[in-house]
Amino acid sequence: DQVLDMPDKVVAFRQVPGSSAGMKEYQRILTDFENWMMEQGGPEALYRIKGSEKLVQLGKLTEAAGMAKIPSAAEYIADIVEEGEQVVVMAHHKSVVRGLQEALTKLKVKSVKFYGETSPKEKEIAYKRFKEGKVPVFIGNISSAGTGLNLENSSQLVFVQLPWSPGEFVQASDRIFRVTQKRDCTIHVLSVPSTVDVRQAAVLDKKSQIVDAINVGMDVRDDSDSVADEVMASLI
Numbered sequence: 001d002q003v004l005d006m007p008d009k010v011v012a013f014r015q016v017p018g019s020s021a022g023m024k025e026y027q028r029i030l031t032d033f034e035n036w037m038m039e040q041g042g043p044e045a046l047y048r049i050k051g052s053e054k055l056v057q058l059g060k061l062t063e064a065a066g067m068a069k070i071p072s073a074a075e076y077i078a079d080i081v082e083e084g085e086q087v088v089v090m091a092h093h094k095s096v097v098r099g100l101q102e103a104l105t106k107l108k109v110k111s112v113k114f115y116g117e118t119s120p121k122e123k124e125i126a127y128k129r130f131k132e133g134k135v136p137v138f139i140g141n142i143s144s145a146g147t148g149l150n151l152e153n154s155s156q157l158v159f160v161q162l163p164w165s166p167g168e169f170v171q172a173s174d175r176i177f178r179v180t181q182k183r184d185c186t187i188h189v190l191s192v193p194s195t196v197d198v199r200q201a202a203v204l205d206k207k208s209q210i211v212d213a214i215n216v217g218m219d220v221r222d223d224s225d226s227v228a229d230e231v232m233a234s235l236i
Contacts, residue, residue, distance in 0.1 A: 089138065142163050146172035150175070158190060173187050
């Protein structure tokens with residue numbers, strides 16, 4: 001009954017520009033990726049490469065795309081805060097988490113960060129400050145903040161980077177979509193045009209049927225290898 005009475009949850013896909021310097025670095029990483037792929041034997045070798053190796057190479061691309069979008073993502077988040085909302089932000093790489101906090105500080109938006117290198121005490125303090133409304137933005141990396149936290153005091157969650165499995169996406173999204181949530185929730189997925197971002201978002205959306213899965217509360221199986229294969233195939 002509680003689930004049936006819960007508010008709506010909507011996933012909104014938004015494209016934001018990458019910085020000039022960031023996109024230049026992204027193109028360099030993409031060239032390295034293409035050269036590496038040719039060394040492996042080209043497209044025909046795709047399914048012979050170990051899954052862990054694929055994720056390492058794709059990780060370099062997603063980190064570069066994440067770094068390129070930091071200025072525009074920070075402005076996007078600041079705009080939501082300006083409307084009087086608290087915002088939960090999810091990223092994958094620690095460099096992106098740190099970069100986002102620095103960019104938000106320059107925009108005079110207070111935030112806390114929650115990731116693997118944060119001590120248990122610092123995590124507790126960050127969580128408490130956000131829950132008590134003392135800071136408007138909570139920035140977490142998906143592996144540390146994507147499960148176990150109740151952040152239902154926010155109804156806005158922004159993915160600056162995405163996980164590699166539909167299940168992780170749903171789990172991270174559910175940090176704000178708790179049984180105690182009273183407001184409709186919006187999950188913002190930010191991507192930079194012409195980067196791996198767009199392909200990753202499209203594959204995840206297709207594979208997990210994200211919106212329907214979230215709305216009905218169904219269990220989405222982990223499909224990270226398959227997602228990585230499709231994303232990689234679209235790049236070569």
